[in-house]
Amino acid sequence: xxxxxxxxxxxxxxxxxxxxxxxxxxxxxxxxxxxxxxxxxxxxxxxxxxxxxxxxxxxxxxxxxxxxxxxxxxxxxxxxxxxxxxxxxxxxxxxxxxxxxxxxxxxxxxxxxxxxxxxxxxxxxxxxxxxxxxxxxxxxxxxxxxxxxxxxxxxxxxxxxxxxxxxxxxxxxxxxxxxxxxxxxxx
Amino acid sequence: xxxxxxxxxxxxxxxxxxxxxxxxxxxxxxxxxxxxxxxxxxxxxxxxxxxxxxxxxxxxxxxxxxxxxxxxxxxxxxxxxxxxxxxxxxxxxxxxxxxxxxxxxxxxxxxxxxxxxxxxxxxxxxxxxxxxxxxxxxxxxxxxxxxxxxxxxxxxxxxxxxxxxxxxxxxxxxxxxxxxxxxxxxxxxxxx
Numbered sequence: 001x002x003x004x005x006x007x008x009x010x011x012x013x014x015x016x017x018x019x020x021x022x023x024x025x026x027x028x029x030x031x032x033x034x035x036x037x038x039x040x041x042x043x044x045x046x047x048x049x050x051x052x053x054x055x056x057x058x059x060x061x062x063x064x065x066x067x068x069x070x071x072x073x074x075x076x077x078x079x080x081x082x083x084x085x086x087x088x089x090x091x092x093x094x095x096x097x098x099x100x101x102x103x104x105x106x107x108x109x110x111x112x113x114x115x116x117x118x119x120x121x122x123x124x125x126x127x128x129x130x131x132x133x134x135x136x137x138x139x140x141x142x143x144x145x146x147x148x149x150x151x152x153x154x155x156x157x158x159x160x161x162x163x164x165x166x167x168x169x170x171x172x173x174x175x176x177x178x179x180x181x182x183x184x185x186x187x
Numbered sequence: 188x189x190x191x192x193x194x195x196x197x198x199x200x201x202x203x204x205x206x207x208x209x210x211x212x213x214x215x216x217x218x219x220x221x222x223x224x225x226x227x228x229x230x231x232x233x234x235x236x237x238x239x240x241x242x243x244x245x246x247x248x249x250x251x252x253x254x255x256x257x258x259x260x261x262x263x264x265x266x267x268x269x270x271x272x273x274x275x276x277x278x279x280x281x282x283x284x285x286x287x288x289x290x291x292x293x294x295x296x297x298x299x300x301x302x303x304x305x306x307x308x309x310x311x312x313x314x315x316x317x318x319x320x321x322x323x324x325x326x327x328x329x330x331x332x333x334x335x336x337x338x339x340x341x342x343x344x345x346x347x348x349x350x351x352x353x354x355x356x357x358x359x360x361x362x363x364x365x366x367x368x369x370x371x372x373x374x375x376x377x378x379x
Contacts, residue, residue, distance in 0.1 A: 007193060011200035018205025026213055026244035034252040053306045061251050061300020062261075064352055065310030066292040091290050091354060093258045100247050103234050106255035108355060154252060158290060158354075160315040 027100035034060055034101035035152055038071050047072045047085075047155065047175040052165065067156040068165060070172035075150050078179065080122035080130060080143075083153050085175035087112045088168070091158035096121060099148035120180055121146050121153075130180075153177055213244045222359055224370050226270075227262035227351060231359030234258070249300060259354040265298075265346070267373040273349065275303070275341040278376035279329040286367050289355035290314050293327065293371075295341060296348045303342055312339050327371070331379060349373070 027033070037059050041048045047070040051057055063069060074081045085094050087109035094117055095106040107117050120143045122130055127145060155175045157168045220241070221230040233242040234255040246253050254261055266272055267279065275295075285291055294311035295303040304310040312327055317337045319325060328334040329349075331341045341347070351370065357363040 003193065007197045008200075011197045011204060014197070014201030015204025015208070018201060019208040022206060022209040023212070023240050023244055026209070027247040030244075030247040030250075032250045033247045034250050037250050052310075055301075058301040061249055062263075062296055062348075062350055063252075063300075063302075064261075064292055064350070065294050065302050065304060066313050093354075095252075095255050095258055097252055100243065101250070101252050102236075102238060102243060102246070103253060103255035103258075104236060106234075106258045108258060110355075152252075158313075158315075160313075162309060 027102075030100075033099075034097065035073065035099055035150065038073055038152055041071065043071050043152075044073045044075070045081075045177065045179075047153075047173060047177060049169050049172050064156070067158055068168040068172050069157075070155045070175055071152055072155075072175070072177040073150065073152045074121060074146075074177055076121065076123040076126070076146055077149055080120050080126050080180040081177055082180040083119045083121065083175070083177045084116060085155045086116045086171055087155075088115070088157060088171065090160055090164075093154075093156050094119065095154050095156070096144065096146070096151065097154065098146060098151045104147060105144045118142065119144060121151075122180075123149060209244075212241055213248045216245055217241050222262075222366065224262070224367060226264040226266050226268060226373055227370050228264070229260055229262040229359060231256065231260055234260075251300070254352070256360060259352050260356055260359045261350055261352040262370065264349045264351070264373060267375045269375070271375060272346050273373070274344070274378065275331065275347050276344045277378040278332075278334075280374045280376055281327040281329065281371040282324050282374070283369055283371040284324055284367070285370065286353065286356060286358045286363075288314075288353035288358070291351065291353050293339070293349060293351045295329070295339065296350060297343075298346055298348060303347055304340070305342060308340060312337055325371070330376075 050059060050069045089109055092109040093106060095103050097103050120141050122145060124145055130143060155172050157172055159165045159168055221228055230242050232238050233246060233253040292311045292313040327337045329339045329341055
């Protein structure tokens with residue numbers, strides 16, 4: 001009897017440990033995360049507008065169908081990436097997600113200067129170098145540090161009516177997420 | 188020999204408890220967390236850096252890209268007011284007041300997250316296309332058959348989910364003083 005109670009207690013404790021460790025590993029092990037799903041769009045280093053017709057409309061589950069969405073996957077291993085997007089005043093948002101789909105930065109059209117936003121995403125190692133490169137004049141760049149080397153950016157524009165969709169799709173497709181131009185300092 | 192069997196049994200039990208708990212919580216979320224308003228349920232922390240491991244694992248498993256907290260807040264409903272699962276074969280009347288937000292949208296999905304609307308239809312009811320009557324609460328109708336007023340067409344016969352999203356809202360954030368007691372009530376009508 002004692003042995004049974006002891007065994008149950010041990011199984012519960014070990015089960016708790018198993019639960020915690022497997023739960024923490026789920027984002028790494030999930031094979032169909034948002035980043036992987038966007039891989040079928042060939043949206044690496046450029047924005048691709050997600051289709052609105054089934055079945056490809058559901059690449060990202062529970063995506064709000066009232067929005068036109070464009071996605072771009074970035075890779076910071078070769079340097080920082082600059083994202084430029086036009087966000088119309090009817091509601092547009094830009095959100096930056098890490099490798100596991102977790103958002104770590106978002107802007108809406110209220111933050112847009114003359115209808116567009118520009119954000120530079122960099123890895124933790126590149127921060128100091130980027131500050132050195134900043135031009136002394138002009139508007140300081142908006143910089144955010146990505147927790148993971150890869151990730152993706154979504155540009156979402158609200159369609160007030162179905163007739164607004166073609167124009168918004170064009171606007172979303174003009175967004176860019178190219179490698180940041182780096183200035184070299186003269187010695 | 189008995190000791191070996193005992194150890195094996197303990198290990199098997201531990202593995203099934205641990206993996207079972209992980210599987211269930213990733214699929215269903217923790218039962219007692221989040222913001223619950225009537226049939227609507229939301230996890231405001233999922234779009235922040237303080238998202239807990241359950242929310243992170245659930246979002247990664249579903250393949251979802253959660254809304255960031257500064258962007259919007261999404262509520263999901265899988266049942267009506269009386270706790271019956273939502274069925275596309277039934278009519279539903281939604282009524283109530285919505286909290287202040289710059290924009291709201293409501294759309295229907297199947298349990299896997301695929302949209303229910305067909306091409307060429309308005310895919311969602313939004314603050315831009317819904318009609319409001321002065322002095323009356325917002326009323327929406329969900330049905331497979333056309334209905335007057337704010338109507339969203341349902342398709343098929345299976346279970347579905349409703350996703351109500353507020354954009355640019357203080358709801359669910361540290362800025363909101365008061366959480367509304369009710370969002371939209373979901374009343375089931377005729378089942379076809």
